[in-house]
Amino acid sequence: MKHAVILAHPKPTSFGAAMARACVDHLSAHGHEVVLRDLYAMDFDPRLKAEEMPTGQGATPAADVLAERALLKDVKSLIFVYPFWFNAPPAILKGYVDRVFGMGFGYASINGRMEALLDGVTLTSFSTSGAPGRWVNSTGALKALMAVFDLHLCGVCGLRLLDHAHFGDVVSNMTEEWGEDILGQVRDKLNDLFELTSGSET
Template sequence: MKMLIIYTHPNHRSLSYSFLQEVINGSKENANIQEVQILDLYEEDFNPVLVFNEHKRRRDMYTEPGLAKYRDQLTWADKIVFVYPIWWGRPPAMLLGYIDQMFASGFAYKDTGGLLPEGLLQGKSVICISTMKGPTHYPLLWLYNAHKVLMRKALFNYVGIKKVKFFEFGNMESPSGKHKEKLNKIHRYFQSLNG
């Protein structure tokens, strides 16, 4: 299995970074995971601003030379792992900017003229690991599961990725947030992941 980890948090002393380390450490102990690539969007200084106009058409974004490296990473990966905080009920703008540019028509999906497009990233799977200040069930009870609906239905299913797993960890700014227990859970999950 080839795994791409996309990390989105500006602070390497954050809890999100600790979760990233557990993903990496658990993966190193797993014989099923052959290779791992890490894309740290802030460290990479990825430009999340989507630009298109009369000179730069959105329909041509899938050929944008400056994004070729990131397209190659997504094509290469069997499993894509996203590690990010939930801010204002959704992923950070940096990650959404990456999604806007990378999951483009012609690369991630193809319009067929029907109700839904043909997903071009079929066969891949995704794991989303997110942290938030509020309670664990806040997105479900207060936001009608908007985060999962956005990621699973509006994005991943649309581009052909049907296997999507979520870890949403709440109360992460509380001293009683069970940080160590949650970090261990992620470590064990990636240690034993087999597909």
């Protein structure tokens, strides 16, 4: 299986980056093909341009979008890794979805009807927040985000949502033990979702 790990965090030394690397390393160790798309390192432009917007005649993606779609065309698993900012993904990830997963890749308009184009592709999300996980759940923040982001994206594009695992209390002075525990949970989740054997551990 080929996976694309999409990281949306501006700091290469962030815990989010460590989570993304854990995903790449763990899946690779089990013989899966993985590509990492570090949106900030790529300096990805999240702004959907007027000329890219769909019209009655279709859509005209920019060159960077075409290149990204070509890279993702045979991916069967998307893994988003990002922090909660104001209980939402960073703008760069929203813009990545707006531009890359738009008409002609995520969906098509056929005889006036929308048709999903990514059936058979799965979506998994790993998100973090400085707030405790129990607060994110009790306030409905995670549920609300999943409704407008995960589930809507899946509904439009035909993706199958595998899971959205959120980890709270991710702060700059978090203990090494807490960080290792979270990374272990990430690996365990990957084992469960993709039926990885325990023979090759990272």
